[in-house]
Structure formats: C-alpha cells, structure tokens
Amino acid sequence: MATDSPPVLLTRRRFLNLTAMGAAAATVSACTTTAPPVPLKPAEPQAHPELGSYDIMYGPVFDGGYEIPAVPYRKIDSKFLRQIVPDPTGERPGTIVVDTSQHYLYLVREGGQAIRYGVGLGRAGFEWAGRAVVQYKREWPKWTPPDEMIARQPELEKYSVRNGGMPPGLMNPLGARALYIFQNNEDTLYRIHGSPEWHSIGKSISSGCVRLMNQDIIDLHSRVPGKTPIVVTNGLGARVASYDPSGTPVDAGVPEDSTLLGRATRSWF
Template sequence: MIFDHAPVRRSLSVAALLTAALAVAGCTDTSRMNADVFRYETAPVFFQSADTAQPPARRTTLYTTSFHQTYGLPVSNPVHLASYAATEDDGRMLPAIPYRSIDPRYLRQEVEYQTVEKPGTIVVDTRQRFLYLVQPGGKAMRYGVGIGRDGYAWSGRGVIQWKQKWPRWTPPDDMVERQPDLKMFAAANGGMNPGLNNPLGARALYIFKDGKDTLYRIHGTPDWKSVGKATSSGCVRMLNQDVIDLFERVSGKSQIVVL
C-alpha cells in the first residue's frame, strides 16, 4: 500500500509557519514557543461554576489535578485556579495557565496604588513589567505583562481608540520585507485569522496618539512564559485570561500612560 504524505507535510509546514509568525511578529516573542502552550487538557471535569464576575455567556471550567500534576504543581489557591482555569470564550477553549509556574507578582490582583491619574486610566510600568488599571480610593487592578525589547518599545501618553475580541493580525510591511514567509498574512491577503495561535491572542486594545495609530497594542498571548519579560517586538502582552478581564473593565477612549 502506498501512502501519500503530502497532506501531512503541508500541515507541518503551515504549523511551522504559524510558530514562526508567533516568534517574529510585532507584539510577539522572538524566542521559540514552548509546546506546552498549545497543549489541551482532557481530564474529566470535577467542578464547574458560573463566575459572577464574568458575563453569563462565558463558562469557567476547572479540571482535575492532572493539569497541575503534568507540571508537577500542587492544587492550591482556588482564586487563582478559577482565574486561570481553562475557559470557553466565544466558542474557543482557552487552555488553563499553570499559574504556579509564574512569579506571583505577575498574577492578577488588586493592590494599593497612589497616582495622580484618574480612575479608568491604564498605566504600564515597563521597568517593573506591570499594567495598572487605576481604581477609585487609591487602588488599582494590577496585571503582569511582557513588553518590548530595547529598540522595539514605545512610551508616552495615548488613548485606547478601540478594542477587539479575537482580532485578526496583520504584520507591518517592513516586517513582511524582513520575513517574506509572512506575506500570506499581509493586509492584501486579509491578515491571520483569529484563533488560539494568533499573535494578538484573545483580545486587543489599540493605542492611538493624537488621533493616529501608534501600531502598538495591549493584547493577549498564548505564550504565558513571556509575561514578566522584555521579549516582544514592542507591544504589551498579557495572559489571555488577564487581557479578557482587562477588556471587560476598560471603557472606550480610556487614557493610557506607558512609562
């Protein structure tokens, strides 16, 4: 019997190209993606709950300890377990995040935060790798972020001009010139479809300054290991579960300060 391996080769080629896109894309890590990012847990559900802080359309599913055992992690802190559990969002299942492998400073939390910025303002501290959403009463929601490397960073004051769920990604023209394989995702070809492997992740918030697109975004990422590091090509990247939470809290035309 003769087997035609061409379809397999084509599938592997596309997968390799998507990984390359994640690695070189503006707003994405330039290091190799870890295979664990794309792993789905198939263990039986032991608990399901409707998170009252989330819209009814979303469902949070907590899996058995097999996910944590895979990473050699004990099950603890039910707040974080719920925050970073596998989550169904608009028909897509986001994998759970092994939060015990992340520096706890970079996990979502409310903190004391004294600032002259008004509530609702986003403040990105690139030195400390934190994003703050200013709250009333000297408080803020704090998220860990990955930021741009030297030479690819942006700072200043702008506005979140618009927000997008499961955005398409279009590499800039200069990036396509450096990486011709990305031409298939160029604007003329409609960009990369939304999805779990899309460099912009589950949500994107678009930063404008003086009415012009800065080409920098706050966005999700499937590469949870990049949070807390300076590894991207300029944008502010967040854990997918965190960028969804931020997206739901931020109103249109919110101010943003990148320090």
C-alpha cells in the first residue's frame, strides 16, 4: 500500500534560498535581453549668435516683389553654411577671398575674423584665378549669356543681348543679386551671384561663376560696396595667377543640367 510522501516544509532558510535563486535568474534574463539600439540624432548645426539662427538665416525671404523659398539647410554639409570663422587669408579687412579648392568665399573682417560662405564653382577648364575688384552690383539682375556660350548652346539665343536677355526673377540663373568682377577696368565676364540651386553649393558643375544660395548672396551684397577687392585662388597661400582673357572660357553662370534652364543639349566645352 502506497504511503503519502511527507509534506515538504518551507522553512525560512529554504524560502530565502529560493528567493535568491529567482532573483539571480531574473538578473541573467535581463542581461541577455538586448533592447533595439536607439539611433542618435545628428547634432543640429548652430549659427554664430551675431548671424542669428539658421532657421531665420535660410528661411523664406520676400524681396523685390519675389518670394525666395526657404533653403533645406539640414540637407547641406554644415561647413558650407554661413558662419564666422578665424580669418585664414591674411588679406586686409573688406576683401573678398574665394578659395576654389575648398568651395569657400571669405569676407575678411576686422579683428582677425571672416564671414565664410559655401559656394558652387566652375569645373576644370572654366576656372579663373586672380586679383580683381567688384566693379558694380545689381539687385535682381538680367542674365545675358555671352556669345561664346550661345555658340555652345544655340537654344540660349533667345536670351542674347540682341533679344534683351532673361528678365530678373526666381528662374534667372543670376539669382537675387550679382557682383560684377572687373580687372584693370576690363569685364572678366565672371560674376558672384545667387542661385536657388542649393544642392550645387560645394560642387564644381558650372562654367566659372561663383554661386551662393540666394539668402547668402543677399547678405554678402549688403556688406560690400563697389570697388571691393577680390582674390580668387586655388588654395589659400597659393600663387595668384594673372588674368588672361584670351585663354579663359567666359562665364556661363548656370550649373550643368540646371533645373532653371533644363538639361544642356550640348557639351559645356
């Protein structure tokens, strides 16, 4: 005849041992459970207090009867956003320095500082370097492609000098402002100008112009008078070559495959 097993008494010591074992098991379980990693949010670019916030700096602008759209600045490498930096150029205050090797434009200021802007530049073969001056400035300029450019792209004939050029506006390749670069009282046909094509900043995809975002060219235009000296160099400290108008292609002012004028039907070269 089977006999019942004697009941197991849960003594205080046994209770404490079981409790400790359960806690240890829970600890091991917790250590072996891996929570999904939380992606780190990229650091928000911070503007110099003197310049204001980037939301305002690159926000929509109402100017000259036109509404310039906001720039999605978070999609741009922050080094190309407008900022105040120690002056690396050694030029006197008030000088514009364009470093084509880094796609930067500096406006030298007093106190060893400079305002730096990101720029788009000309491709190899269409680059220019030298010392010159900003002969004059224009707000909402017309655009007239030079004859050499029309010879490469005949479809631009409708914007020739003979036809009055392209009127000012949001679709004009020179954007909201243009600075006209002269050397020895001769028009180099190069311009520092605006562009709504923010995605071209930091790249070399046009025919020699120096392009800034419209918000940046408006800011630069407001800070420089006529006859402002300008230095264009392929690397700070590099020898600045003399300008040779006979050996340098003229400025087109429009990025390749521009959304402003449509895809080029002929080569830029």
